[in-house]
Amino acid sequence: MKYLKLSTIVFSLALILASCSNSSDNPESADDNFDRGAMLANWADNIIIPAYTSFNAKAADLKTKTSEFSTNPTVEKLQELRNTWESAYVSFQHVSMFEIGKAEELRFRNRVNIYPTDTAQIEGFISTGEYNLDLPSTIDAQGFPALDYMINGLATNDYEIISFYTSHTNAEGYKNYVNTLASTISSLSAEVLTSWTAGYRDVFVSNTASSASGAVDKFTNAYIFYYEKSLRAGKIGIPAGVYSNGVLPEKVEAFYKEDISKKLLLESITATHNFFNGKKFDGNTNGPSFKTYLDYLNTIKNGENLSALIDGQFTVAHNKANELNPNFVEQIATDNTKMLQTFDELQRNVVLMKVDMVQALNISINYVDADGD
Amino acid sequence: MFPTFSKYLNKSTSAAPLAVFRVFFGLMMLVSIIRFMLNGWVYKLYIEPKFFFSYYGFEWVQPLGDYTYLIFIICGIASLFVALGYKYRLAIIVFFLSFTYIELMDKTTYLNHYYFISCVGFLMVFLPANAFFSLDAYKNPSKAFLRIPRWTVDSIKFLLGLVYIHAGLAKLNSDWLFKAMPLKIWLPSKYDLPILGDLLQQEWIHYAFSWSGATYDLIIPFLLLYKPTRWFAFALVVIFHVLTRVLFPIGMFPFIMIVSALIFFDAGVHHRILGFISRIFRINYSKVISMANEKSFRFKRNFTLPIVAIFFAVQLLLPWRYLLYPNELFWTEEGFRFSWRVMLMEKAGYAQFTIKNTETEEQFVVDNDDFLTSFQEKQMSFQPDFILEYAHYLGNHFKKQGHENVSVFVESYVALNGRLSQPFIDPKVDLLKKNESFCRKDWILPFNDEIKGL
Numbered sequence: 001m002k003y004l005k006l007s008t009i010v011f012s013l014a015l016i017l018a019s020c021s022n023s024s025d026n027p028e029s030a031d032d033n034f035d036r037g038a039m040l041a042n043w044a045d046n047i048i049i050p051a052y053t054s055f056n057a058k059a060a061d062l063k064t065k066t067s068e069f070s071t072n073p074t075v076e077k078l079q080e081l082r083n084t085w086e087s088a089y090v091s092f093q094h095v096s097m098f099e100i101g102k103a104e105e106l107r108f109r110n111r112v113n114i115y116p117t118d119t120a121q122i123e124g125f126i127s128t129g130e131y132n133l134d135l136p137s138t139i140d141a142q143g144f145p146a147l148d149y150m151i152n153g154l155a156t157n158d159y160e161i162i163s164f165y166t167s168h169t170n171a172e173g174y175k176n177y178v179n180t181l182a183s184t185i186s187s188l189s190a191e192v193l194t195s196w197t198a199g200y201r202d203v204f205v206s207n208t209a210s211s212a213s214g215a216v217d218k219f220t221n222a223y224i225f226y227y228e229k230s231l232r233a234g235k236i237g238i239p240a241g242v243y244s245n246g247v248l249p250e251k252v253e254a255f256y257k258e259d260i261s262k263k264l265l266l267e268s269i270t271a272t273h274n275f276f277n278g279k280k281f282d283g284n285t286n287g288p289s290f291k292t293y294l295d296y297l298n299t300i301k302n303g304e305n306l307s308a309l310i311d312g313q314f315t316v317a318h319n320k321a322n323e324l325n326p327n328f329v330e331q332i333a334t335d336n337t338k339m340l341q342t343f344d345e346l347q348r349n350v351v352l353m354k355v356d357m358v359q360a361l362n363i364s365i366n367y368v369d370a371d372g373d
Numbered sequence: 374m375f376p377t378f379s380k381y382l383n384k385s386t387s388a389a390p391l392a393v394f395r396v397f398f399g400l401m402m403l404v405s406i407i408r409f410m411l412n413g414w415v416y417k418l419y420i421e422p423k424f425f426f427s428y429y430g431f432e433w434v435q436p437l438g439d440y441t442y443l444i445f446i447i448c449g450i451a452s453l454f455v456a457l458g459y460k461y462r463l464a465i466i467v468f469f470l471s472f473t474y475i476e477l478m479d480k481t482t483y484l485n486h487y488y489f490i491s492c493v494g495f496l497m498v499f500l501p502a503n504a505f506f507s508l509d510a511y512k513n514p515s516k517a518f519l520r521i522p523r524w525t526v527d528s529i530k531f532l533l534g535l536v537y538i539h540a541g542l543a544k545l546n547s548d549w550l551f552k553a554m555p556l557k558i559w560l561p562s563k564y565d566l567p568i569l570g571d572l573l574q575q576e577w578i579h580y581a582f583s584w585s586g587a588t589y590d591l592i593i594p595f596l597l598l599y600k601p602t603r604w605f606a607f608a609l610v611v612i613f614h615v616l617t618r619v620l621f622p623i624g625m626f627p628f629i630m631i632v633s634a635l636i637f638f639d640a641g642v643h644h645r646i647l648g649f650i651s652r653i654f655r656i657n658y659s660k661v662i663s664m665a666n667e668k669s670f671r672f673k674r675n676f677t678l679p680i681v682a683i684f685f686a687v688q689l690l691l692p693w694r695y696l697l698y699p700n701e702l703f704w705t706e707e708g709f710r711f712s713w714r715v716m717l718m719e720k721a722g723y724a725q726f727t728i729k730n731t732e733t734e735e736q737f738v739v740d741n742d743d744f745l746t747s748f749q750e751k752q753m754s755f756q757p758d759f760i761l762e763y764a765h766y767l768g769n770h771f772k773k774q775g776h777e778n779v780s781v782f783v784e785s786y787v788a789l790n791g792r793l794s795q796p797f798i799d800p801k802v803d804l805l806k807k808n809e810s811f812c813r814k815d816w817i818l819p820f821n822d823e824i825k826g827l
Contacts, residue, residue, distance in 0.1 A: 033564055033571045210565045237738070245735045300576055301557055304793040351723045351786045355794040359721040362562035364622075 034296040035288065036208040040215055042278055042287030044201045050281035051094040051271075052193040058088035059189040066147075066182035070175040073165035075158045082151055086260060088185070089144045093267040095192075097226040097275065100219055101204065102195035109230065110139045111188055116251050117145035119153070126173040133184050142181055145255070150178045153256030212364040220290075220363050224353050227272055232346040235265045236321075239328060240339035247336055252328040261328040265321050269346075273314035290357065297360050306360060310352045317345040382678070385669035386523040387640030388505035389647060392458070394529060395502035396650070397632040398493065399456025402468065405625045406449040415445055418482055422746050424766055425479040426759050429809050434477040441478075447471050455497075458507020462498070469494035480759075481752045485715045486626035489536060493633075496532060496684065499677045500525045504670045506647050506661060517665035522672070528681060529636050532688070534594035539692045539713035541590030546826030548703075548718070549587065553579035554790040555719035556586075563620055589613055597637040610634045621716065698813055703789055704820040706756055707813065722755030722797060724785040726764060728771050731778040731803075739767055755787045757798065757814050764804035781805050792822060 065084040069077040096109050103109070111133075118140040125131040125141060133142045140146075154174075155161045164174045196204075207215035233243070234253070241247035252261045274281075278289025286292075294307040320342045325331035332339055409415065419425075419436040427434065437444065448471035454464030473491045476482070501521050503509040510517030548554040553576070560573040560582065572578055589609065596606035614627035635642070651658035672678075695708030702709060703718050729736040741750045744767070753759040764781040772779050780803040788794035795818075798804075802816040 033574045034561075036564065208565055210562050214565075233740075242738045243740060244737050245730075297561060300561060300574065300579075301791050303791050306793070309793075347725075351794055355721045355723045355786055355788045359558065359719055359788050359791070362558055362719075 034293055036216055036293075037205060039278070039288040039293060040205045040208065040219075042289060043219070043275075044196070044204055046280040046283070046287055047275060047278070048095075048098050049193070049196050049201065051091075051098070052189070052196060054281070055088070055091045055095045056186075056189045056193045058084070058091045059186040062088045063179075063182045063186040066179055070165060070179055073162050073175075075162060078151060078158055078162060082257075085144070085147055085151060086257070089254065089260070089264060090267050092144065093264055094271040094281070095189075096230060096268065097223055097272060099222045099226065100215075101200045102192045104222070106188055106191065107136075107139075108188060108192055109226075110136075112143040112185055113145065113230075113253075114139045114143060115145035115148075115234075115253055116255060117141065117143075117149050119149055122146055122149060122177070126177045127170060129173055129176070131177075131180075133180065142184060144185070145253075147178070147181050147185075148254055148256045150174070150181065152258075210362075216361070217363045220358070220361065223272070223275065224350075224358070227346075228350050228354065231265075231268050231272065232343065232350060235261070235268065236339055236343045236346060239332060240336055240343060241332075242340070242343055247332050249329040249332045252332075255329070258329065259326045262321065262324050262326045262331075265324075265328075266318065269314065269318045269321060273311075273318065276310060276314065290361075294357065294360055301360070303360075306352065306356050310349060310357065313345070313349045313352060317342065317349060320345040382522065382524055384523040385520040386526055387643070388501070388518055388521045388665075388670070389640045389643035390526050390636050390638065391500060391502050391521060391529070392504070392506040393643045393646050394633070394636050395458060395461075395497070396456050396506070397635070398497070398629075399452050399454070401625060401629050401632060402452035402472070402490070403449055403456065405629075406445055406452060408625065410442070410445055410449075415442055417746075418748070419475075419478055422479070422749055424744055424749075424763075426481050426749070426753070426762055428477055428480050429758070429811075431477045434474060436478045444471050444475055448475065455502075458503040458509050461503035461507060461509050465494065465497050465502070469498055479749075480710075481749045483710060484623075484626075485713055486623070486629065488711055489626075489713075490629070492532060492688070493529070496528060496681065499681055500528065501670045501672075505665055510665065511661070514664045515666075518670040519662065519665045519667055520669040522669065524678075526636065528685075529633070530594075530598070531685065533633055533636070534598075535685075535688055536713050537590045537594050540715050541587055541592075542827050543692075543712070543714045543717055544583070544587035544590060546717075546824050548790050548824050549583050550826070552790070553583045555717070556582050558719045558791055560620070566619065569619075586613075597634060600639075603637060607634060607637075617716075700813070700817065701820040701822075701824060703824055704787075705814060705817050706758070718790055720755045720787060720789050721751070721794075722785060722787040723794070724754040724760055724783050724798075726767055727782045727784070728767065728776065729780045729782060729803075730776065731780050733778075744770075754785065755797070757817050758809060760785065760798055761804055761807060761809055761814075768805045779805065789820075795821060 062081075062084050065077075065081045069081040092112060095103075096113060099107075099109055121138070121141040125138075131138060131141070151161070154164050165171050165178075168174060204215050207213075209215075211217065237243060239248050239250075239252045253264050254260045276290050278287045278291060279285070280287065291307040291311065294310075298305065298307070324338055324342060325334070328339070419441045420438065425435060448468060451464045451468035451471060454460060455468055469491065472487075472494055476487045476491060501518070504516070504518040504521050544550070557576070557579045560579055563573050564570045566573065593606060593609065593613075596602040596609070599606075611631055614631050617623060618627040635646070647661075648658045650656075651661070692712035692714075695702045695712065698705065698707040700707070703720070724741070726739040726741070727736050728739060741753075745753060745763070753763050760783055764783060768779050768781045782800055782802070783798050783804060784800050785797040786794040787797040797818060799816045799818055804816070807814075807816055
C-alpha cells in the first residue's frame with residue numbers, strides 16, 4: 001500500500017507542477033516551444049502574398065495583352081499573348097496550392113485551372129453570347145485551359161486561328177469571350193490578393209489554434225490535398241492512365257500549347273518544394289516552415305529525420321520529372337512508363353507527407369470525437 | 374467458498390447509490406445524444422457516407438437514411454426515461470438496443486467509451502435501478518425499496534474497475550513507458566493551451582504523463598474502494614478526466630467517468646445528492662424515503678445472476694483474446710477493439726487500391742474520395758479489417774459496373790507511434806480472395822520492430 005501511495009504522490013506532484021507552471025512562464029521567451037505564429041507569418045509575408053502579387057501582375061498583363069490582341073488580331077500580337085499566357089500560367093503554379101481564405105471561398109483553383117477544357121461548351125457560349133462564368137457549371141469553360149484553346153487550339157496554324165477573330169462570322173463573339181476569360185482570371189486574382197493584404201493576413205497569422213479550424217491544420221490539409229490531387233494525380237496520374245483502363249493524353253495540362261506540360265509540372269514541384277522548406281518567394285533564404293517544424297518536433301521525438309526524407313524526395317521527383325519530354329502527349333505515346341515512374345516518385349512524398357508528416361504534426365482532419373484507437 | 378459467496382449474494386445495501394447512478398447516467402446520455410445531433414454528426418457520419426464499415430457478423434445493421442434521426446430521438450427519449458426511472462425496464466432495454474444499434478452502424482466511429490456505455494446499458498437492464506427515487510417507485514409504492522442486493526451496486530463498481538485495470542495493463546508496454554509514445558506526438562501539438570502549452574513541449578512531461586497515466590489506471594479502483602483514500606481518489610478522478618478532456622477530443626466521456634465514480638461512495642453521500650436534487654425539483658425527499666419498503670428488493674426471476682455472471686466472464690476474457698494472435702497487436706489490431714485499449718497509439722496510413730483485370734492485366738487506381746468520407750478514409754487506411762471490407766466493396770462495385778475478372782490490390786503504408794511509415798498490406802495479394810474471419814490475417818506484412826509488454 002505504501003508503494004501505491006507513493007505513486008499517487010508522484011502523480012499528484014506532476015499534476016500540481018503542471019498547474020502551477022504559469023508563474024514561471026514568460027510568454028516572451030518561447031524558446032521551448034515552436035512558434036507557429038512565426039511560421040504562419042513567414043508563409044503569409046514571404047511566400048503567399050509575394051507569390052500572389054507576382055501572379056496578379058502577370059494576370060493583369062494577360063488581360064492587357066488579350067485586349068490588345070482582340071483589337072488588333074495579328075500573328076505578332078497572338079505570339080505576344082501566348083508568351084504572356086505562358087508566363088502567367090507558370091506563375092499560377094506558385095499560388096495554386098494556397099486554397100484557403102478567399103481563394104477557398106471563390107474556389108480559385110477550379111475557376112482558373114480545370115482541364116481538360118470543355119470546347120463544346122466554349123463554342124456554345126461564344127455562339128449564343130450568353131454565359132456567366134461565376135456559375136459552377138462553367139468551370140471547364142474558363143481559366144488558363146480555356147484560353148489555351150482560344151489561342152492555340154482553334155486551328156492548326158496561326159493564320160487560321162487569327163481568322164476566328166477577324167473574318168469569322170462571329171468574330172465579335174470570339175473576341176468577347178477571350179477577353180472575358182482573361183479579365184476573369186485577372187479579377188479573381190486581384191480579389192484574392194486584396195483579401196490577403198486587406199486583413200486576411202492577420203486573421204491567418206493569428207489563428208495559431210491547434211484544432212481542425214486552426215490555420216496550420218487547415219493549410220496543411222489544403223497543401224497536401226493540392227500535392228496529392230492536383231499535382232500528382234492531375235498533372236501526371238490521370239493523363240498517364242493510372243486511374244483508368246488505358247492512357248488519357250487529352251487530359252494533360254496545356255493540351256493545345258503542347259510543349260509546356262513538363263514546364264508547368266516542374267514549376268509546381270519547385271513551388272511545393274520551396275514551400276515545404278519555407279523558402280522566400282523572391283529570395284534564397286529559408287524561414288520557418290514544415291521543415292523547421294518537423295525538425296523541432298524531432299528534437300523531442302528523436303525519430304527518423306523526416307524533413308530530410310521529404311526534402312530529398314522532392315528533389316528525386318523533380319529530377320525524374322525532368323527526364324520527361326516537354327510535351328506529355330508525346331511522352332505518353334512514346335514511353336508512358338516514364339510518366340508512371342514520375343508518378344511513383346511523386347507518390348512517395350504523398351505517403352511521407354500524408355502519413356508521417358501529418359502524424360508528426362498531429363494535424364486533425366476533422367472535428368469528431370476520437371480517442372486515438 | 375460457496376457458502377460465503379451465497380451469503381454475499383444475499384447481502385443488501387442502500388438503494389441510493391444505484392439510483393444516483395441511474396439519474397446521472399440517463400442525463401449524461403441525454404446530453405450526449407443532443408450534443409451529437411447538434412454537432413450535425415448524425416448527417417455527417419451516418420447519412421452522408423455512401424458506404425458503411427460493418428462489424429463482422431453485424432453487416433445487417435445499417436443506417437436508415439433520414440430515419441436514422443429517429444433512432445437518435447428514440448435513444449434520447451429512452452435516456453430521459455432512464456433518468457426519471459419511468460417504465461425503467463422498458464426504457465433501459467430500448468436505450469441499450471438503440472444505442473448499440475447506432476454504434477454498430479459504422480465501425481469507423483468506434484470508441485471505447487461508446488462500447489463502455491453499451492456495456493453499462495446492458496448491465497443496467499438487469500439491475501433494480503428504479504427501486505428508489507424513480508417515477509416507477511412513486512407510482513407504485515409496492516415497488517419502492519430502500520435496500521437492494523449488494524451485488525447489484527458492486528457490479529457497476531466491478532465493471533468500472535475492469536475498465537480502469539485493463540486500460541492500465543494495456544499501457545504496460547515499451548512504447549508507452551520507455552518512449553512516451555504516443556503522448557510525445559499528441560502533447561506538443563497542444564501548444565496553444567493557456568498555462569500548459571509550453572510545458573507540454575518538455576520531454577520529461579511526456580514521461581510523467583505516461584507513467585502517471587498508467588499508474589492512475591491501475592490503482593484508482595483500489596483507491597476508490599478503500600474508504601480512507603476515497604475522497605482523495607475522487608479528486609484524482611476529477612483532475613485526471615478534466616485534464617484528458619482539455620488535451621484530447623474525447624467529448625462527454627470524462628464527465629461520464631467522473632459521475633460514474635460516485636458509485637463508490639457510501640449511501641450517505643448519495644442521500645445528500647438525492648436530497649439536493651429533490652430541493653431543486655421541490656420533491657419531498659423524506660416522503661420518498663418513508664414511502665419505500667424497508668425490506669430489500671428481491672429478484673423474482675432467477676436468470677438474472679447467471680446472465681450477469683456470463684457477462685462478466687466475457688468481460689474478463691475478451692481483452693485477452695489478442696494473445697491468440699501471434700503478431701504485434703498494435704500493428705495488426707487483431708483483438709484490439711473491445712479491450713479498453715484507450716489512447717494507446719497514434720497510427721496513420723495511406724491506402725491506394727488498384728482494380729486489375731486478371732485476364733488482360735489492365736488496371737486502374739481507385740480515388741477513395743469517390744466512395745469514402747475523409748474520416749472514413751483515415752480510419753480505413755490503417756486498420757486491416759477496414760481495408761479488406763472496403764476492397765470487397767470496391768470489387769463488387771466494379772463488377773456491377775460491368776468490369777470482368779476483377780481483382781483488388783492495395784498499396785498501403787502505415788506509421789505507428791512515430792515510426793517511419795512502412796508497407797502494411799501485402800501488395801501482391803488479391804484481397805477479393807481473402808475473407809473476413811477471426812483467423813489470423815496472413816496478408817498483413819510484418820511489423821519489423823518490437824513493442825515489448827502486455
